[in-house]
Amino acid sequence: MASSKVRTSSFSRKVLTAPTSSVPGLKYGPNGTIFLSSGIADLDKILGGGFHLGSLVMIMEDTEAPHHMLLLRTFMSQGLIHNQPVFYASPSKNPRAFLGTLPATLVSKDDKSFKGDAEQKDLRIAWQYKKYLGENKPSIEERDGKVEYCNDFDLRKPIEKHLIAGNRVECVSLLGCSSLAGIRDSCSKFLSQLPRYDGSITSAGRIAIQSFCSPQCEYYDKEWDMLSFIRSIKSMVRSSNAVAFITFPASLVSPSVSKRWQHLADTLLAVKAIPDEDKELATLLTGYQDMLGLLSINKVARFNTQVPVILDATTYSMKLQKRRSLVLECLNQAPVDGSSGSSYGTSGGCSSTGATDF
Protein backbone atom coordinates (compact mmCIF):
# COMPACT_ATOMS: atom_id res chain seq x y z
CA MET A 1 0.00 0.00 0.00
CA ALA A 2 2.69 2.41 1.02
CA SER A 3 4.87 1.66 -1.94
CA SER A 4 2.03 2.16 -4.36
CA LYS A 5 1.34 5.49 -2.76
CA VAL A 6 4.82 6.65 -3.46
CA ARG A 7 4.56 5.46 -7.00
CA THR A 8 1.39 7.34 -7.70
CA SER A 9 2.71 10.53 -6.24
CA SER A 10 5.75 10.45 -8.46
CA PHE A 11 3.49 9.67 -11.37
CA SER A 12 1.61 12.92 -11.15
CA ARG A 13 2.61 15.32 -13.81
CA LYS A 14 3.78 18.81 -13.31
CA VAL A 15 1.19 20.97 -14.81
CA LEU A 16 2.80 24.30 -14.34
CA THR A 17 5.59 23.61 -16.74
CA ALA A 18 3.23 23.00 -19.63
CA PRO A 19 4.29 25.10 -22.58
CA THR A 20 2.14 28.05 -23.37
CA SER A 21 0.40 27.97 -26.65
CA SER A 22 1.66 30.25 -29.35
CA VAL A 23 -1.89 31.21 -30.14
CA PRO A 24 -3.16 34.05 -27.98
CA GLY A 25 -6.02 33.14 -25.74
CA LEU A 26 -5.24 29.43 -25.59
CA LYS A 27 -3.01 27.52 -23.28
CA TYR A 28 -2.24 23.91 -22.65
CA GLY A 29 -3.60 22.18 -19.63
CA PRO A 30 -3.03 18.73 -18.15
CA ASN A 31 -4.03 15.51 -19.93
CA GLY A 32 -3.70 16.94 -23.39
CA THR A 33 -6.40 19.51 -22.94
CA ILE A 34 -6.38 23.11 -24.04
CA PHE A 35 -7.80 25.95 -22.01
CA LEU A 36 -9.58 29.06 -23.10
CA SER A 37 -10.10 31.98 -20.80
CA SER A 38 -13.44 32.78 -19.26
CA GLY A 39 -12.55 36.47 -19.20
CA ILE A 40 -12.41 36.51 -15.42
CA ALA A 41 -8.93 35.87 -14.11
CA ASP A 42 -10.17 34.58 -10.78
CA LEU A 43 -12.54 32.12 -12.38
CA ASP A 44 -9.78 30.83 -14.63
CA LYS A 45 -7.65 30.27 -11.61
CA ILE A 46 -10.38 28.47 -9.71
CA LEU A 47 -11.15 26.20 -12.64
CA GLY A 48 -7.49 25.34 -13.01
CA GLY A 49 -6.82 27.44 -16.08
CA GLY A 50 -10.11 28.26 -17.71
CA PHE A 51 -12.67 26.41 -19.77
CA HIS A 52 -11.56 23.28 -21.58
CA LEU A 53 -11.72 23.47 -25.34
CA GLY A 54 -14.57 21.23 -26.36
CA SER A 55 -16.46 21.58 -23.14
CA LEU A 56 -20.02 22.54 -22.46
CA VAL A 57 -20.28 25.17 -19.75
CA MET A 58 -23.69 25.70 -18.21
CA ILE A 59 -24.69 28.47 -15.87
CA MET A 60 -27.74 28.16 -13.69
CA GLU A 61 -29.32 31.57 -13.58
CA ASP A 62 -30.88 33.23 -10.65
CA THR A 63 -34.26 34.34 -11.92
CA GLU A 64 -34.16 37.39 -9.70
CA ALA A 65 -30.84 38.81 -10.77
CA PRO A 66 -28.94 39.09 -14.03
CA HIS A 67 -25.54 38.08 -12.67
CA HIS A 68 -25.15 35.42 -15.33
CA MET A 69 -24.97 38.25 -17.82
CA LEU A 70 -21.73 39.44 -16.26
CA LEU A 71 -20.17 36.07 -16.91
CA LEU A 72 -21.63 35.91 -20.39
CA ARG A 73 -20.38 39.38 -21.28
CA THR A 74 -16.84 38.80 -20.13
CA PHE A 75 -16.82 35.43 -21.87
CA MET A 76 -17.83 36.99 -25.18
CA SER A 77 -15.62 40.04 -24.82
CA GLN A 78 -12.61 37.88 -24.13
CA GLY A 79 -13.34 35.98 -27.30
CA LEU A 80 -13.56 39.13 -29.37
CA ILE A 81 -10.30 40.44 -27.97
CA HIS A 82 -8.58 37.20 -28.93
CA ASN A 83 -10.10 37.40 -32.40
CA GLN A 84 -12.08 34.25 -31.85
CA PRO A 85 -15.30 33.75 -33.77
CA VAL A 86 -18.32 34.17 -31.52
CA PHE A 87 -21.79 32.75 -31.93
CA TYR A 88 -24.47 34.36 -29.81
CA ALA A 89 -28.09 33.36 -29.39
CA SER A 90 -30.57 34.97 -27.07
CA PRO A 91 -34.32 35.27 -26.64
CA SER A 92 -34.35 38.92 -27.62
CA LYS A 93 -35.67 40.51 -30.81
CA ASN A 94 -32.37 42.01 -31.78
CA PRO A 95 -29.54 39.98 -30.32
CA ARG A 96 -26.93 42.00 -32.13
CA ALA A 97 -27.71 44.99 -29.94
CA PHE A 98 -26.34 43.05 -27.02
CA LEU A 99 -22.86 43.28 -28.48
CA GLY A 100 -22.87 46.97 -27.68
CA THR A 101 -23.07 46.16 -23.98
CA LEU A 102 -19.97 44.01 -23.91
CA PRO A 103 -17.27 45.38 -21.63
CA ALA A 104 -14.01 46.86 -22.88
CA THR A 105 -10.59 45.96 -21.59
CA LEU A 106 -9.29 47.84 -18.65
CA VAL A 107 -6.36 50.14 -19.29
CA SER A 108 -3.17 48.22 -18.77
CA LYS A 109 -1.85 47.75 -15.29
CA ASP A 110 1.13 50.01 -15.69
CA ASP A 111 -1.03 52.93 -16.71
CA LYS A 112 -3.30 52.33 -13.85
CA SER A 113 -0.57 52.30 -11.29
CA PHE A 114 0.79 55.52 -12.76
CA LYS A 115 -2.53 57.21 -12.37
CA GLY A 116 -3.48 56.00 -9.00
CA ASP A 117 -0.01 56.16 -7.55
CA ALA A 118 -0.54 59.12 -5.31
CA GLU A 119 -3.99 58.44 -4.09
CA GLN A 120 -3.71 54.77 -3.23
CA LYS A 121 -0.19 54.26 -2.11
CA ASP A 122 -1.14 52.41 1.03
CA LEU A 123 -3.67 50.31 -0.82
CA ARG A 124 -1.18 49.39 -3.45
CA ILE A 125 1.01 47.56 -1.02
CA ALA A 126 -1.81 45.31 0.01
CA TRP A 127 -2.76 44.81 -3.57
CA GLN A 128 0.73 43.77 -4.58
CA TYR A 129 1.01 41.47 -1.64
CA LYS A 130 -2.06 39.73 -2.90
CA LYS A 131 -0.56 39.49 -6.31
CA TYR A 132 2.44 37.63 -5.01
CA LEU A 133 0.19 35.27 -3.12
CA GLY A 134 -1.28 34.07 -6.36
CA GLU A 135 2.08 33.51 -7.89
CA ASN A 136 1.58 29.84 -8.57
CA LYS A 137 -0.72 30.61 -11.45
CA PRO A 138 1.12 30.39 -14.74
CA SER A 139 2.28 33.76 -15.81
CA ILE A 140 1.06 33.96 -19.32
CA GLU A 141 0.39 37.61 -19.16
CA GLU A 142 2.87 39.47 -21.22
CA ARG A 143 2.89 42.88 -19.76
CA ASP A 144 4.05 44.95 -22.68
CA GLY A 145 2.85 42.74 -25.49
CA LYS A 146 -0.77 42.65 -26.50
CA VAL A 147 -1.10 38.92 -25.93
CA GLU A 148 -2.76 38.30 -22.64
CA TYR A 149 -4.46 35.06 -21.86
CA CYS A 150 -7.05 36.79 -19.75
CA ASN A 151 -7.81 40.47 -19.85
CA ASP A 152 -9.27 42.65 -17.18
CA PHE A 153 -12.54 44.15 -18.20
CA ASP A 154 -14.04 47.48 -17.36
CA LEU A 155 -17.72 46.71 -17.03
CA ARG A 156 -18.64 50.38 -17.36
CA LYS A 157 -17.10 50.93 -20.75
CA PRO A 158 -18.48 49.41 -23.96
CA ILE A 159 -16.15 47.43 -26.16
CA GLU A 160 -14.47 49.17 -29.08
CA LYS A 161 -16.54 49.01 -32.24
CA HIS A 162 -13.73 47.75 -34.43
CA LEU A 163 -13.47 44.58 -32.37
CA ILE A 164 -17.06 43.71 -33.15
CA ALA A 165 -16.81 44.73 -36.78
CA GLY A 166 -13.49 43.04 -37.36
CA ASN A 167 -14.50 39.65 -35.98
CA ARG A 168 -16.80 36.92 -37.04
CA VAL A 169 -19.79 37.41 -34.80
CA GLU A 170 -23.00 35.59 -35.54
CA CYS A 171 -26.15 36.56 -33.71
CA VAL A 172 -29.28 34.49 -33.69
CA SER A 173 -32.56 35.20 -31.99
CA LEU A 174 -34.20 32.30 -30.19
CA LEU A 175 -37.57 33.95 -30.46
CA GLY A 176 -38.81 33.22 -33.94
CA CYS A 177 -37.92 29.59 -34.23
CA SER A 178 -40.54 27.03 -33.36
CA SER A 179 -38.10 24.17 -33.33
CA LEU A 180 -34.52 24.00 -32.31
CA ALA A 181 -33.36 22.40 -35.54
CA GLY A 182 -32.64 25.79 -37.06
CA ILE A 183 -30.39 26.89 -34.22
CA ARG A 184 -28.68 23.54 -34.20
CA ASP A 185 -27.95 23.90 -37.89
CA SER A 186 -26.54 27.38 -37.49
CA CYS A 187 -24.40 26.15 -34.59
CA SER A 188 -23.04 23.27 -36.60
CA LYS A 189 -22.41 25.60 -39.53
CA PHE A 190 -20.57 27.96 -37.22
CA LEU A 191 -18.48 25.11 -35.84
CA SER A 192 -17.74 23.64 -39.23
CA GLN A 193 -16.18 26.91 -40.31
CA LEU A 194 -13.69 26.79 -37.48
CA PRO A 195 -10.32 25.44 -38.50
CA ARG A 196 -9.97 21.80 -37.55
CA TYR A 197 -7.53 20.62 -35.00
CA ASP A 198 -4.58 19.07 -36.80
CA GLY A 199 -1.66 18.85 -34.47
CA SER A 200 -1.40 22.56 -33.97
CA ILE A 201 -4.38 24.58 -33.04
CA THR A 202 -4.89 27.88 -34.75
CA SER A 203 -8.09 29.32 -33.43
CA ALA A 204 -11.01 28.58 -31.20
CA GLY A 205 -14.65 29.51 -31.29
CA ARG A 206 -17.09 30.50 -28.62
CA ILE A 207 -20.77 29.71 -28.57
CA ALA A 208 -22.80 31.73 -26.12
CA ILE A 209 -26.47 31.02 -25.60
CA GLN A 210 -28.33 33.21 -23.19
CA SER A 211 -31.36 32.10 -21.16
CA PHE A 212 -31.82 29.01 -23.22
CA CYS A 213 -35.14 27.78 -21.90
CA SER A 214 -36.78 31.10 -21.20
CA PRO A 215 -40.56 30.99 -21.51
CA GLN A 216 -40.83 33.41 -24.40
CA CYS A 217 -39.33 30.84 -26.73
CA GLU A 218 -41.73 28.68 -28.64
CA TYR A 219 -39.96 25.44 -27.91
CA TYR A 220 -40.24 26.17 -24.20
CA ASP A 221 -42.53 23.26 -23.40
CA LYS A 222 -40.61 20.70 -25.44
CA GLU A 223 -38.30 19.44 -22.75
CA TRP A 224 -36.90 16.53 -24.69
CA ASP A 225 -36.21 18.66 -27.74
CA MET A 226 -34.21 21.03 -25.57
CA LEU A 227 -32.37 18.13 -23.98
CA SER A 228 -31.41 16.59 -27.27
CA PHE A 229 -30.41 20.01 -28.55
CA ILE A 230 -28.00 20.42 -25.65
CA ARG A 231 -26.76 16.91 -26.13
CA SER A 232 -26.05 17.49 -29.79
CA ILE A 233 -24.38 20.83 -29.04
CA LYS A 234 -22.25 19.00 -26.52
CA SER A 235 -21.14 16.35 -28.96
CA MET A 236 -20.57 18.86 -31.74
CA VAL A 237 -18.46 21.08 -29.52
CA ARG A 238 -16.55 18.12 -28.16
CA SER A 239 -15.23 17.25 -31.58
CA SER A 240 -14.31 20.81 -32.52
CA ASN A 241 -12.20 23.46 -30.88
CA ALA A 242 -14.85 25.57 -29.31
CA VAL A 243 -16.53 26.16 -26.00
CA ALA A 244 -20.27 26.34 -25.59
CA PHE A 245 -21.51 28.59 -22.83
CA ILE A 246 -25.18 28.23 -22.04
CA THR A 247 -27.09 30.00 -19.31
CA PHE A 248 -30.47 28.67 -18.29
CA PRO A 249 -33.01 29.44 -15.59
CA ALA A 250 -32.95 26.12 -13.79
CA SER A 251 -36.00 26.86 -11.70
CA LEU A 252 -38.21 27.14 -14.76
CA VAL A 253 -37.79 23.57 -15.93
CA SER A 254 -38.89 20.54 -14.02
CA PRO A 255 -36.37 19.26 -11.46
CA SER A 256 -35.64 16.07 -13.33
CA VAL A 257 -34.92 17.91 -16.57
CA SER A 258 -32.76 20.36 -14.69
CA LYS A 259 -30.80 17.42 -13.27
CA ARG A 260 -30.35 16.00 -16.73
CA TRP A 261 -28.95 19.33 -17.90
CA GLN A 262 -26.60 19.39 -14.99
CA HIS A 263 -25.39 15.94 -15.93
CA LEU A 264 -24.86 17.03 -19.51
CA ALA A 265 -22.76 20.02 -18.49
CA ASP A 266 -19.01 19.55 -18.37
CA THR A 267 -18.57 22.59 -16.19
CA LEU A 268 -21.51 23.69 -14.13
CA LEU A 269 -21.73 27.05 -12.41
CA ALA A 270 -24.58 28.71 -10.59
CA VAL A 271 -25.07 32.36 -9.80
CA LYS A 272 -27.18 33.60 -6.97
CA ALA A 273 -28.17 37.04 -5.91
CA ILE A 274 -27.80 38.04 -2.31
CA PRO A 275 -30.61 39.94 -0.76
CA ASP A 276 -29.94 43.61 -0.25
CA GLU A 277 -30.82 43.95 3.37
CA ASP A 278 -30.12 40.63 4.93
CA LYS A 279 -28.92 41.69 8.35
CA GLU A 280 -28.00 38.23 9.48
CA LEU A 281 -25.85 37.52 6.46
CA ALA A 282 -24.35 41.00 6.67
CA THR A 283 -23.03 40.33 10.13
CA LEU A 284 -21.80 36.91 9.16
CA LEU A 285 -19.74 37.74 6.12
CA THR A 286 -17.10 40.39 5.82
CA GLY A 287 -17.31 42.67 2.86
CA TYR A 288 -20.98 41.98 2.49
CA GLN A 289 -21.71 45.45 1.21
CA ASP A 290 -19.44 45.07 -1.80
CA MET A 291 -20.83 41.74 -2.86
CA LEU A 292 -22.86 41.51 -6.01
CA GLY A 293 -23.82 37.92 -5.66
CA LEU A 294 -22.55 34.43 -5.15
CA LEU A 295 -21.06 32.10 -7.68
CA SER A 296 -21.00 28.42 -6.93
CA ILE A 297 -18.99 25.96 -8.86
CA ASN A 298 -20.90 22.72 -8.91
CA LYS A 299 -18.89 20.77 -11.42
CA VAL A 300 -15.53 21.21 -13.08
CA ALA A 301 -14.89 19.60 -16.44
CA ARG A 302 -13.04 16.31 -16.24
CA PHE A 303 -11.50 15.64 -19.60
CA ASN A 304 -9.25 12.66 -20.16
CA THR A 305 -9.07 12.00 -16.46
CA GLN A 306 -11.18 10.32 -13.85
CA VAL A 307 -9.87 12.29 -10.90
CA PRO A 308 -12.40 14.83 -9.69
CA VAL A 309 -11.31 18.39 -9.10
CA ILE A 310 -11.75 19.21 -5.44
CA LEU A 311 -11.86 22.92 -4.91
CA ASP A 312 -10.98 24.72 -1.71
CA ALA A 313 -14.36 26.33 -1.75
CA THR A 314 -17.33 25.91 -4.01
CA THR A 315 -18.99 29.22 -3.35
CA TYR A 316 -17.36 32.52 -4.14
CA SER A 317 -18.58 36.04 -3.84
CA MET A 318 -18.68 38.20 -6.92
CA LYS A 319 -17.48 41.72 -6.30
CA LEU A 320 -16.87 44.72 -8.43
CA GLN A 321 -13.46 46.14 -7.87
CA LYS A 322 -13.53 49.92 -8.12
CA ARG A 323 -16.97 49.52 -9.62
CA ARG A 324 -15.64 48.23 -12.87
CA SER A 325 -13.82 44.94 -12.85
CA LEU A 326 -15.29 41.71 -11.65
CA VAL A 327 -13.39 39.71 -9.07
CA LEU A 328 -14.22 36.52 -7.23
CA GLU A 329 -13.33 36.07 -3.60
CA CYS A 330 -13.68 33.32 -1.09
CA LEU A 331 -16.31 33.97 1.49
CA ASN A 332 -14.79 35.25 4.67
CA GLN A 333 -16.73 34.68 7.77
CA ALA A 334 -16.70 37.58 10.15
CA PRO A 335 -16.17 36.80 13.80
CA VAL A 336 -19.53 36.36 15.40
CA ASP A 337 -20.70 35.78 18.90
CA GLY A 338 -21.90 32.29 19.62
CA SER A 339 -25.58 33.08 19.76
CA SER A 340 -25.92 34.15 16.16
CA GLY A 341 -23.45 31.65 14.78
CA SER A 342 -25.94 29.69 12.81
CA SER A 343 -25.05 27.84 9.67
CA TYR A 344 -26.57 30.57 7.61
CA GLY A 345 -23.44 31.13 5.65
CA THR A 346 -23.86 27.85 3.85
CA SER A 347 -27.11 28.97 2.32
CA GLY A 348 -25.07 29.93 -0.70
CA GLY A 349 -26.68 27.16 -2.62
CA CYS A 350 -24.23 24.35 -2.18
CA SER A 351 -24.25 21.43 0.16
CA SER A 352 -20.53 21.55 0.61
CA THR A 353 -18.78 22.37 3.79
CA GLY A 354 -16.37 24.42 1.76
CA ALA A 355 -18.98 27.08 1.31
CA THR A 356 -17.53 29.17 4.05
CA ASP A 357 -13.84 29.58 4.41
CA PHE A 358 -12.13 31.03 7.34
Add this chain to the structure above:
Amino acid sequence: MNRPTSLLEDALSLDAGESNSRGPEKGLVVLVEDCVETSGAFVLHHLIKRFLSPNLSSSDNVVLLVAFAQPFSHYDRILRKMGCNLVAQRENKRLLFFDMLMLECPDDGVEDGLIAFYGNIQKAVEVNSSNKNITIMIDDISLLEVATNGSTKDVLNFMHYCHTLKTQFGCTIIKILHEDIYSSGDGFTFPLQMEYLADITIKAQPLITGLAEDVHGQLTVLNKGTIDGFRNSKGKIHNFHYKIKENSVDYFYPGSRS
Protein backbone atom coordinates in the same frame (compact mmCIF):
# COMPACT_ATOMS: atom_id res chain seq x y z
CA MET B 1 -2.71 -5.85 -11.78
CA ASN B 2 -5.84 -5.66 -9.73
CA ARG B 3 -5.02 -5.75 -6.14
CA PRO B 4 -6.84 -8.74 -4.76
CA THR B 5 -7.54 -6.87 -1.58
CA SER B 6 -9.53 -4.15 -3.25
CA LEU B 7 -12.77 -3.65 -1.41
CA LEU B 8 -14.61 -3.14 -4.64
CA GLU B 9 -13.40 -6.45 -6.02
CA ASP B 10 -14.39 -8.15 -2.80
CA ALA B 11 -17.82 -6.66 -2.94
CA LEU B 12 -18.32 -7.54 -6.57
CA SER B 13 -16.84 -11.01 -6.07
CA LEU B 14 -16.72 -11.45 -9.81
CA ASP B 15 -13.85 -13.87 -9.49
CA ALA B 16 -15.78 -16.19 -7.27
CA GLY B 17 -18.58 -16.09 -9.73
CA GLU B 18 -16.32 -17.02 -12.56
CA SER B 19 -14.53 -19.83 -10.86
CA ASN B 20 -17.45 -21.76 -9.57
CA SER B 21 -20.33 -20.98 -11.80
CA ARG B 22 -18.75 -21.60 -15.12
CA GLY B 23 -21.64 -23.78 -16.07
CA PRO B 24 -25.15 -22.57 -16.32
CA GLU B 25 -24.97 -19.13 -14.78
CA LYS B 26 -22.35 -16.90 -16.32
CA GLY B 27 -23.66 -13.48 -17.03
CA LEU B 28 -24.25 -10.73 -14.57
CA VAL B 29 -26.06 -7.45 -14.70
CA VAL B 30 -24.23 -4.66 -12.91
CA LEU B 31 -25.87 -1.30 -12.41
CA VAL B 32 -23.79 1.74 -11.47
CA GLU B 33 -25.77 4.63 -10.07
CA ASP B 34 -24.32 8.08 -9.59
CA CYS B 35 -25.35 11.70 -9.27
CA VAL B 36 -24.24 15.16 -10.35
CA GLU B 37 -21.86 15.57 -7.42
CA THR B 38 -20.06 12.27 -7.82
CA SER B 39 -19.54 10.59 -11.11
CA GLY B 40 -19.52 6.82 -11.13
CA ALA B 41 -17.50 6.61 -14.30
CA PHE B 42 -14.43 5.40 -12.44
CA VAL B 43 -16.19 2.14 -11.65
CA LEU B 44 -16.70 1.65 -15.34
CA HIS B 45 -13.04 2.39 -16.04
CA HIS B 46 -12.06 -0.10 -13.39
CA LEU B 47 -14.27 -2.76 -14.94
CA ILE B 48 -13.05 -2.06 -18.47
CA LYS B 49 -9.52 -2.55 -17.29
CA ARG B 50 -10.47 -5.60 -15.32
CA PHE B 51 -12.12 -7.33 -18.24
CA LEU B 52 -9.39 -6.41 -20.69
CA SER B 53 -6.37 -7.05 -18.52
CA PRO B 54 -4.27 -9.89 -19.89
CA ASN B 55 -3.47 -11.55 -16.59
CA LEU B 56 -7.04 -12.53 -16.04
CA SER B 57 -7.36 -16.29 -16.21
CA SER B 58 -9.36 -16.19 -19.39
CA SER B 59 -7.87 -13.83 -21.89
CA ASP B 60 -10.80 -14.30 -24.20
CA ASN B 61 -12.86 -11.51 -22.80
CA VAL B 62 -14.46 -9.15 -25.24
CA VAL B 63 -15.78 -5.78 -24.16
CA LEU B 64 -18.47 -3.93 -26.06
CA LEU B 65 -18.37 -0.32 -24.97
CA VAL B 66 -21.44 1.63 -25.95
CA ALA B 67 -20.46 5.23 -25.28
CA PHE B 68 -23.05 7.96 -25.20
CA ALA B 69 -21.17 10.13 -22.75
CA GLN B 70 -17.58 10.46 -23.90
CA PRO B 71 -15.53 10.12 -27.07
CA PHE B 72 -13.06 7.29 -27.49
CA SER B 73 -10.06 9.49 -26.80
CA HIS B 74 -11.34 10.21 -23.31
CA TYR B 75 -11.57 6.54 -22.35
CA ASP B 76 -8.29 5.84 -24.08
CA ARG B 77 -6.40 8.49 -22.14
CA ILE B 78 -7.79 7.36 -18.83
CA LEU B 79 -7.27 3.66 -19.40
CA ARG B 80 -3.77 4.29 -20.68
CA LYS B 81 -2.90 5.87 -17.37
CA MET B 82 -4.29 2.79 -15.69
CA GLY B 83 -2.09 0.59 -17.80
CA CYS B 84 -4.47 -0.61 -20.46
CA ASN B 85 -4.12 0.35 -24.08
CA LEU B 86 -7.55 0.62 -25.61
CA VAL B 87 -6.24 1.30 -29.11
CA ALA B 88 -4.30 -1.95 -29.09
CA GLN B 89 -7.25 -3.79 -27.60
CA ARG B 90 -9.47 -2.39 -30.28
CA GLU B 91 -7.10 -3.63 -32.93
CA ASN B 92 -7.05 -7.04 -31.31
CA LYS B 93 -10.82 -6.99 -31.54
CA ARG B 94 -11.10 -7.39 -27.81
CA LEU B 95 -12.70 -3.99 -27.48
CA LEU B 96 -15.58 -3.05 -29.69
CA PHE B 97 -16.29 0.63 -29.36
CA PHE B 98 -19.69 2.02 -30.33
CA ASP B 99 -19.46 5.79 -30.60
CA MET B 100 -22.97 6.93 -29.86
CA LEU B 101 -22.28 10.61 -29.24
CA MET B 102 -24.20 11.64 -32.30
CA LEU B 103 -26.91 9.00 -32.26
CA GLU B 104 -30.31 10.58 -32.69
CA CYS B 105 -33.55 8.82 -33.23
CA PRO B 106 -36.09 10.79 -35.23
CA ASP B 107 -39.37 11.41 -33.49
CA ASP B 108 -41.34 8.83 -35.39
CA GLY B 109 -38.58 6.27 -35.65
CA VAL B 110 -37.43 5.76 -32.10
CA GLU B 111 -38.39 2.13 -32.07
CA ASP B 112 -36.81 1.40 -35.43
CA GLY B 113 -33.68 3.24 -34.39
CA LEU B 114 -33.34 1.21 -31.23
CA ILE B 115 -34.09 -2.05 -33.05
CA ALA B 116 -31.35 -1.29 -35.54
CA PHE B 117 -29.00 -0.40 -32.70
CA TYR B 118 -29.84 -3.58 -30.86
CA GLY B 119 -29.27 -5.48 -34.08
CA ASN B 120 -25.73 -4.11 -34.21
CA ILE B 121 -25.03 -5.19 -30.67
CA GLN B 122 -26.54 -8.61 -31.19
CA LYS B 123 -24.50 -9.14 -34.33
CA ALA B 124 -21.33 -8.18 -32.53
CA VAL B 125 -22.17 -10.54 -29.69
CA GLU B 126 -22.99 -13.41 -32.01
CA VAL B 127 -19.76 -13.05 -33.93
CA ASN B 128 -17.76 -13.18 -30.74
CA SER B 129 -19.90 -15.59 -28.82
CA SER B 130 -17.85 -18.71 -29.41
CA ASN B 131 -16.02 -19.55 -26.23
CA LYS B 132 -15.66 -15.99 -25.09
CA ASN B 133 -16.94 -13.94 -22.24
CA ILE B 134 -18.62 -10.88 -23.57
CA THR B 135 -19.20 -7.77 -21.52
CA ILE B 136 -21.57 -5.10 -22.72
CA MET B 137 -21.06 -1.68 -21.13
CA ILE B 138 -23.49 1.16 -21.61
CA ASP B 139 -22.37 4.64 -20.60
CA ASP B 140 -24.99 5.84 -19.86
CA ILE B 141 -28.67 4.96 -19.96
CA SER B 142 -29.87 8.44 -19.11
CA LEU B 143 -28.30 9.72 -22.31
CA LEU B 144 -29.85 6.89 -24.25
CA GLU B 145 -33.17 8.23 -23.05
CA VAL B 146 -32.28 11.67 -24.34
CA ALA B 147 -31.25 10.20 -27.66
CA THR B 148 -34.65 8.57 -27.95
CA ASN B 149 -36.46 11.78 -27.07
CA GLY B 150 -37.56 10.59 -23.71
CA SER B 151 -39.28 7.45 -24.79
CA THR B 152 -38.61 5.55 -21.58
CA LYS B 153 -40.73 2.63 -22.65
CA ASP B 154 -38.57 1.98 -25.68
CA VAL B 155 -35.44 2.28 -23.60
CA LEU B 156 -36.83 -0.28 -21.17
CA ASN B 157 -37.65 -2.60 -24.03
CA PHE B 158 -34.16 -2.14 -25.34
CA MET B 159 -32.68 -3.00 -21.96
CA HIS B 160 -34.85 -6.11 -21.75
CA TYR B 161 -33.55 -7.21 -25.12
CA CYS B 162 -30.01 -6.66 -23.91
CA HIS B 163 -30.79 -8.82 -20.92
CA THR B 164 -31.81 -11.64 -23.19
CA LEU B 165 -28.23 -11.61 -24.43
CA LYS B 166 -27.23 -12.37 -20.88
CA THR B 167 -29.26 -15.55 -20.77
CA GLN B 168 -28.54 -16.52 -24.35
CA PHE B 169 -24.81 -15.90 -24.53
CA GLY B 170 -23.87 -15.39 -20.93
CA CYS B 171 -22.95 -11.76 -21.48
CA THR B 172 -22.22 -9.54 -18.56
CA ILE B 173 -24.04 -6.24 -18.78
CA ILE B 174 -22.76 -3.13 -17.06
CA LYS B 175 -24.70 0.09 -17.24
CA ILE B 176 -24.50 3.53 -15.71
CA LEU B 177 -27.59 5.41 -14.62
CA HIS B 178 -27.79 8.91 -13.16
CA GLU B 179 -30.09 8.17 -10.32
CA ASP B 180 -30.77 11.69 -9.08
CA ILE B 181 -32.60 12.55 -12.29
CA TYR B 182 -35.45 10.31 -11.26
CA SER B 183 -35.73 11.37 -7.66
CA SER B 184 -38.56 13.72 -8.51
CA GLY B 185 -41.42 13.58 -10.95
CA ASP B 186 -43.10 10.52 -12.32
CA GLY B 187 -40.07 8.74 -13.70
CA PHE B 188 -39.14 7.24 -10.37
CA THR B 189 -40.00 3.71 -11.42
CA PHE B 190 -37.29 3.60 -14.05
CA PRO B 191 -34.30 3.24 -11.71
CA LEU B 192 -36.30 0.82 -9.59
CA GLN B 193 -36.82 -1.39 -12.59
CA MET B 194 -33.16 -1.18 -13.45
CA GLU B 195 -32.25 -2.10 -9.90
CA TYR B 196 -34.64 -5.00 -9.97
CA LEU B 197 -33.01 -6.39 -13.08
CA ALA B 198 -29.50 -5.92 -11.75
CA ASP B 199 -27.58 -8.58 -9.86
CA ILE B 200 -25.18 -6.04 -8.44
CA THR B 201 -26.01 -2.42 -7.77
CA ILE B 202 -23.15 -0.01 -7.15
CA LYS B 203 -24.13 3.37 -5.88
CA ALA B 204 -21.69 6.29 -5.84
CA GLN B 205 -22.65 9.09 -3.50
CA PRO B 206 -20.95 12.17 -2.16
CA LEU B 207 -20.18 12.37 1.51
CA ILE B 208 -22.92 14.02 3.48
CA THR B 209 -20.33 16.29 5.00
CA GLY B 210 -19.33 17.69 1.64
CA LEU B 211 -16.36 17.46 -0.65
CA ALA B 212 -13.01 16.49 0.74
CA GLU B 213 -9.58 15.99 -0.73
CA ASP B 214 -8.96 12.64 0.85
CA VAL B 215 -12.33 11.07 0.41
CA HIS B 216 -14.06 11.58 -2.90
CA GLY B 217 -17.23 9.78 -1.99
CA GLN B 218 -18.71 6.54 -0.86
CA LEU B 219 -19.73 3.42 -2.67
CA THR B 220 -22.57 1.19 -1.65
CA VAL B 221 -22.47 -2.20 -3.30
CA LEU B 222 -25.50 -4.40 -3.08
CA ASN B 223 -24.73 -7.87 -4.30
CA LYS B 224 -27.88 -9.86 -4.62
CA GLY B 225 -25.99 -13.05 -5.21
CA THR B 226 -27.49 -15.97 -7.01
CA ILE B 227 -29.80 -18.74 -6.07
CA ASP B 228 -27.09 -21.36 -6.11
CA GLY B 229 -25.62 -19.62 -3.13
CA PHE B 230 -21.99 -20.15 -4.08
CA ARG B 231 -21.10 -16.53 -3.83
CA ASN B 232 -19.60 -15.55 -0.57
CA SER B 233 -21.16 -12.13 -0.42
CA LYS B 234 -24.68 -13.16 -1.07
CA GLY B 235 -27.21 -10.46 -0.33
CA LYS B 236 -24.68 -8.38 1.45
CA ILE B 237 -24.40 -4.63 1.42
CA HIS B 238 -20.87 -3.28 1.31
CA ASN B 239 -20.22 0.29 2.14
CA PHE B 240 -16.87 2.01 1.83
CA HIS B 241 -15.16 5.23 0.88
CA TYR B 242 -12.94 5.82 -2.08
CA LYS B 243 -10.36 8.19 -3.38
CA ILE B 244 -9.81 8.39 -7.09
CA LYS B 245 -6.29 8.71 -8.45
CA GLU B 246 -5.07 8.91 -12.00
CA ASN B 247 -4.05 5.29 -12.27
CA SER B 248 -6.06 3.61 -9.57
CA VAL B 249 -8.69 4.10 -6.94
CA ASP B 250 -8.18 3.60 -3.22
CA TYR B 251 -11.01 1.93 -1.40
CA PHE B 252 -11.17 1.97 2.37
CA TYR B 253 -13.63 1.67 5.18
CA PRO B 254 -14.83 4.90 6.76
CA GLY B 255 -12.30 6.14 9.24
CA SER B 256 -9.71 3.48 8.50
CA ARG B 257 -7.40 5.78 6.62
CA SER B 258 -4.45 7.04 8.54
